[in-house]
Amino acid sequence: MGPGLEQLPWRGPGPGRPELPLPPGPMPVLGAGRRLRKRWRYVAAFADEFLICAARVQVGPVGQTFWAVVDREKGEMLERTRIRPPFGRGQVWSEFEGGRPWPIGSDEAGAITRLEAGDVKAKLRIGEGRWAESICPNGEGGYVWTRKRVAKIDCDVRLPGGRRFQVEARGIEDESAGYHPRHTVWSWSAGVGTSADGRAVGWNLVSGVNDPERNSERAIWLDGELLEPDPVDFDDELTGIDFADGSRLEFEAEAERQAAQNLGLVRYSYRQPFGSFSGSLAGIQLESGAGVMEFHDAVW
Template identity: 30%
Template sequence: MAAKPLLINASGQPSYGVFPDSIEQINYMDFDLRTPMDRKLSNLSKRFKFNQFQFIGLISPELIVGIAIVDLKIASNCFIYLYEPDTQQFEEFSFIQPLALNTRIEPFPNDGEATFRKGDNRVSFKATARPGVRKVSVSLTSGLTIDATIDESTSYNPLAVCSRAGYQGWVFTQKSNALVCNGQVSWKNKTYDLERIKALASVDWSCGFMRRETFWNWGSLSCTLPDGRRLGFNLAAGVNETGTSENALWLDGKLIKVDMVDFQFDRYQPKHAWAMRSNDGIIQLHFEPKGQRKEKMNALVAASNFTQHFGQYYGEIHLPNEVITLDGEWGFSEDHYAKW
């Protein structure tokens, strides 16, 4: 993979579109950030207006894990949750650091590290371009530990997109789903071998100068089909639809772009099913939530109304040469309002 070296060009503007080989460095401090009235903003303003977050999902029929590190500069947040479908056992952990203390996300999507620490609770994601792995490490005072390695060397075709956000901003995101992983999760006196339970990973690496107020709906799947092929998708609406979208599916690592997706759901009925349909007819699915992680925060300068569901997908994916039927495969959906 020969990635484009820098996102921001010599004129201080980002390159927009889809990058088949990704981006090496998000050199956001080189961006010519201005107010809507064209006044240049300082480097300090750039630092505080630049938002970053990463989410990693580990999914199998035996265990669902969601892990995130979020850096909003005025504060940072880290959460981890686990769900065991057979027993419906669920546990979540959430930590906040004012002024993003002990939080760092390096601007290298495929060769950088994200870390969060609060007391003796530590979470890190570390990507290395060679040999092409992303290591996930979680160690909490509760006794929860996660030591996982995600393979990004075999059939690795991430969807990397940069699009406009509002009048003067932009968003970069890199998504990949249905990635092979191995390692262990130790939770509540039980150890899960990720390779044995055939867990697959999804990775969301996002950053940018985002709209002051924004929202998105999101759907994500990583599963192994009955014939042994790995299937994953990333579907979204509300944040990256200015010229392109972040909608795609992966079949055994091959990336297939998907058109705009309509999400139909009732946010006040969290147990009701969602419908997801793409304009090109590829996606014809519904999602049945089995549980959720929910968080609301309303401060003077920032706010968030966040609901991430884990549950099962049903329906059809229509490809040129076949129709893939989903019958209860596990994944995520999300409804999120944010004011940064």
């Protein structure tokens, strides 16, 4: 086991961060076992009027952007996935005010994620929130780093026909980088809501990646306090999530992204529905909730 790996899994932020190549510093393109470095930044906001996600992904030499906007009043979704040319900006990028590029893993404040795709444009200004950071072994002598946080997001979203949303929503910020196994299969959910007793709730739940019993990326934010729930089980049809304490989070889809693509070096298929949540989040009864579910099968 290499230097730093014996400390894994590790959860932060905080003291004792393993001495490994990690964001915001550089990471080798190839890790142990010649595993390709994968990295992405995904931002989503969940409002009464709309649900939006925008992401930028890099797997070895292959770059991609994707985005989706669900107009909840109309029951319509616009979405697009595009391969990003080498050194090209693509349709989704993140920056500071003034245009300086946002580096994954930055400790600075003021991240803005932008989307420009024809008549669809968005500016998502992310506020402050408490990060849940996790570094987990990949089972092959390498590791995967990720951090997530729930935050307020100032949204300016423009859609075809002059439709525009300018609201403050809550959402999730997800940054990941590491050397996932060549074949990785996982289920994931993120969302925000209000508990039955009026507290602000957010979550990041996963099975299949970064999911040891402790020091995982699983996180629940309750009025800003950060909790790590026990491992969870996802329904095969993405209709709910079961918790170790017997509670269950129910999901009702409103719209869904899905695709399967073979790019040679990289192959993947996924489902990513957006919608509303009800039920209990590790014993926390929800009054309302909105967010995303995902099943992903990737050879990369």
